[in-house]
Each structure stands twice: as structure tokens, then as C-alpha cells.
Amino acid sequence: MNFAIKKVTDVFNQQIQATIDGKTKPLGALGQLEDTAKIIAAVQLSTVNTGQQSLSIKHPSLFIFAGDHGVAAQGVSIAPSEVTSQMVANFASGGAAINVFCKQLGWQLSVVDAGVLSPTDNCLGVINQRLGNITAPLNIAPAMSLAQVELGFEKATALVKSVHEKGCNLIAFGEMGIGNTTSAAAIMAAIIGIPASECVGRGTGVSDEIVKIKQQVIEQALELHQGNLNSAKEILASLGGFEIVQITAAMLAAAEQEMLVVVDGFICTAAAMLAIDINANVKDYMIFAHCSGEQGHQKMLSHLQVKPLLNLGLRLGEGTGAALALPLIQAAAAFYNDMASFTQAQVTDVTDANNNKVEN
Ligand SMILES: O=C(O)c1ccc[n+]([C@@H]2O[C@H](COP(=O)([O-])O)[C@@H](O)[C@H]2O)c1
Numbered sequence: 001m002n003f004a005i006k007k008v009t010d011v012f013n014q015q016i017q018a019t020i021d022g023k024t025k026p027l028g029a030l031g032q033l034e035d036t037a038k039i040i041a042a043v044q045l046s047t048v049n050t051g052q053q054s055l056s057i058k059h060p061s062l063f064i065f066a067g068d069h070g071v072a073a074q075g076v077s078i079a080p081s082e083v084t085s086q087m088v089a090n091f092a093s094g095g096a097a098i099n100v101f102c103k104q105l106g107w108q109l110s111v112v113d114a115g116v117l118s119p120t121d122n123c124l125g126v127i128n129q130r131l132g133n134i135t136a137p138l139n140i141a142p143a144m145s146l147a148q149v150e151l152g153f154e155k156a157t158a159l160v161k162s163v164h165e166k167g168c169n170l171i172a173f174g175e176m177g178i179g180n181t182t183s184a185a186a187i188m189a190a191i192i193g194i195p196a197s198e199c200v201g202r203g204t205g206v207s208d209e210i211v212k213i214k215q216q217v218i219e220q221a222l223e224l225h226q227g228n229l230n231s232a233k234e235i236l237a238s239l240g241g242f243e244i245v246q247i248t249a250a251m252l253a254a255a256e257q258e259m260l261v262v263v264d265g266f267i268c269t270a271a272a273m274l275a276i277d278i279n280a281n282v283k284d285y286m287i288f289a290h291c292s293g294e295q296g297h298q299k300m301l302s303h304l305q306v307k308p309l310l311n312l313g314l315r316l317g318e319g320t321g322a323a324l325a326l327p328l329i330q331a332a333a334a335f336y337n338d339m340a341s342f343t344q345a346q347v348t349d350v351t352d353a354n355n356n357k358v359e360n
């Protein structure tokens with residue numbers, strides 16, 4: 001599957017910067033909200049809203065993709081794989097952190113079974129996009145086949161298209177999967193080309209001893225699959241998870257539909273790295289919500305040269321960081337649309353006086 005993602009043009013950058021700088025505030029005083037407004041404006045002025053001046057966040061939707069990881073049986077998590085299906089049931093009945101935040105903040109929340117141990121057919125509203133029950137342990141065999149990766153890409157793409165058709169223009173991704181910090185750290189090591197020790201972390205909160213086991217498992221996996229890590233899809237088949245496959249594809253499909261993409265924590269950023277590897281244009285559509293407490297996440301973000309909005313020490317996943325960033329994203333669009341300019345408010349333009357921006 002290929003994704004035709006329009007490159008966000010820089011033709012409007014000067015206009016966008018002038019709009020932001022013309023607002024009644026010292027230059028740069030809205031900090032990262034200004035950077036966020038620039039991302040939204042660059043996407044919306046150069047794609048959907050060409051020529052239109054105001055920014056819009058329509059029907060913000062958050063998708064949690066859940067998948068189980070065979071590597072969990074190698075003792076790399078505090079929790080057994082059964083917890084993934086149990087948490088999916090918790091999402092379906094509204095009891096998880098992400099349910100509370102989505103309800104509070106006005107996100108539409110959907111839960112996707114990308115392949116968890118116990119099929120979740122009896123969970124109300126859970127979307128069935130299963131690629132299997134659980135991946136193979138990545139240090140022993142390829143996590144899945146390339147055919148499963150392709151199927152995941154097809155299913156995720158169709159899902160995103162249907163959400164876009166309902167009028168959504170901003171989509172966020174979260175995940176749930178016991179063992180998936182091992183998979184994400186292995187993906188990170190493969191993509192960045194750094195040792196497993198720099199990528200591995202405590203995940204759900206494992207001990208130093210288990211961190212060492214995780215590191216060994218990742219090192220075994222990288223050695224086993226060397227030669228089969230030449231493309232993002234090969235990396236996904238060798239080291240991925242069913243939820244990571246579908247998040248990667250969903251990010252690409254969302255950018256293809258000219259939607260903004262909100263990236264959550266460590267695992268979702270691993271998917272973002274893979275998506276960027278497949279089509280670099282997708283990065284222009286991404287807003288990085290937060291820096292997770294998972295060691296390795298800051299390194300991923302630095303590698304991508306992006307600055308997330310929040311740094312709250314969250315390490316839950318489920319899309320919780322993405323959900324909490326929504327009010328800031330909305331605030332960025334709102335100040336861009338609604339703040340008065342120096343001219344409109346008849347306030348002395350301090351940017352001219354102090355920064356010699358106007359040549360006269
Ligand atoms: O989003 C993050 O940065 C993050 C950091 C640490 C853990 N998690 C969550 O914890 C689970 C994976 O942890 P583990 O220890 O089982 O690999 C998975 O369900 C993730 O949603 C998520």
C-alpha cells in the first residue's frame with residue numbers, strides 16, 4: 001500500500017508568522033502554542049483550506065489500538081498478556097483513565113481490537129480489526145508475517161477514511177498492549193541504529209533486573225532479524241505489534257486525508273518513526289503531545305527533532321498524553337483565529353519598536 005501524502009508547502013510560512021507576530025503580544029510570548037498554531041496553519045492553509053484564514057479543529061477523535069505481544073511471556077512486563085483484553089473491556093465500559101479524560105475534554109473515543117489474546121467480540125463498541133491473537137515472541141521468530149502487516153495497513157486505512165468522511169480533521173492515537181515497550185524499544189534501536197541499552201526502559205514499572213532481561217531480549221531480536229530490518233514494513237513484521245502496525249498505517253492514512261495527527265507516548269512515537277520512514281511528508285501533519293516518563297522517549301523525540309507540548313511524567317499509554325494536549329491545540333487555533341492584531345486593537349506595535357521588523 002502506498003500513501004499519497006501532500007507535502008505541506010512552506011509558501012504560507014511568512015504569512016502565518018506575520019499573523020502570529022501581529023497579535024497583541026510580545027514576539028514569541030505564546031511559546032509552544034505558537035509552534036502548534038504554525039503546524040495547524042501550515043496544514044490547513046496549504047491543503048484543505050487553501051486561501052482560508054481561520055483554523056478549525058473538527059470532531060477530534062482518539063483511537064486506542066490494542067494488541068498482544070508474545071514477548072510478554074519472556075518476563076519483560078509486570079503484567080501478564082491477559083491484562084490487555086481486560087483493559088479493552090475496561091475501555092469499553094468507560095472505566096479507564098483515557099475514558100475519564102476523553103469525557104472531560106470532549107474527544108470522541110474509539111477502541112480497536114488489533115489482535116488481543118481473548119477476542120473482544122462481547123465488548124460493546126470495540127472495533128474488530130484483529131490480525132491474530134498475539135504476536136510471536138520477537139526474540140525467537142518474526143513477530144508476524146508481511147501479509148499480516150499488509151492486512152493491518154488495509155484495515156487501518158479504511159478505518160481512518162471512514163472517520164474523515166464523518167467530518168473529523170484531527171485524530172489522535174493511543175495504544176494498549178502488555179509487552180509493547182519491548183517491541184517499541186526494539187523498533188527504536190533498529191531505526192535509529194543505537195544500542196538496545198539506550199532504548200530500553202521500565203515500561204509498566206519493571207525492576208532493574210527485568211530491564212536487563214528486556215535489553216537481552218531486544219539484543220537477541222536485533223541479531224536474529226538482522227538482514228530483515230531493511231524497511232519499515234520489515235521492521236514491523238520482525239519486531240512489531242498488531243497495534244503498532246495499525247497505528248503506523250493510520251497515521252499515514254490520516255495525513256493522506258489532510259488530517260492533523262496527534263502522537264502520544266513511547267509506543268506511538270515508535271509508530272510515528274516508522275510512518276515517517278515510509279513517507280516523510282507525514283511528519284508535517286504531526287503534533288507531539290507529550291514526553292513520556294519512559295526512558296528512551298526523549299531520545300526518540302530528539303531524533304525526530306520535535307518538541308512535545310507536555311512533560312508530565314505520564315507513562316500510561318492509552319493516548320492519555322494526547323488527550324490532555326487537546327485543550328492546548330484548541331487554544332493554539334483559537335488565539336490564531338480570534339486574538340486582535342495591534343492594528344485592530346489600536347495597541348502600539350511593540351514588535352516594530354523593539355525588533356526593527358519594519359524597515360523605514
Ligand atoms: O505511552 C508510553 O510512553 C508508555 C510508557 C510505558 C508503558 N506504557 C503502557 O504500558 C504497557 C506496556 O508496558 P510493558 O511493561 O508491558 O511493556 C502498554 O499497555 C502501554 O500502553 C506506555
Ligand SMILES: Cc1cc2nc[nH]c2cc1C
Nearest residue numbers: 079083176204316317318
Ligand atoms: C493496568 C494497566 C493499564 C494500562 N493502560 C495502558 N497500559 C497499561 C498497563 C497496565 C498493567
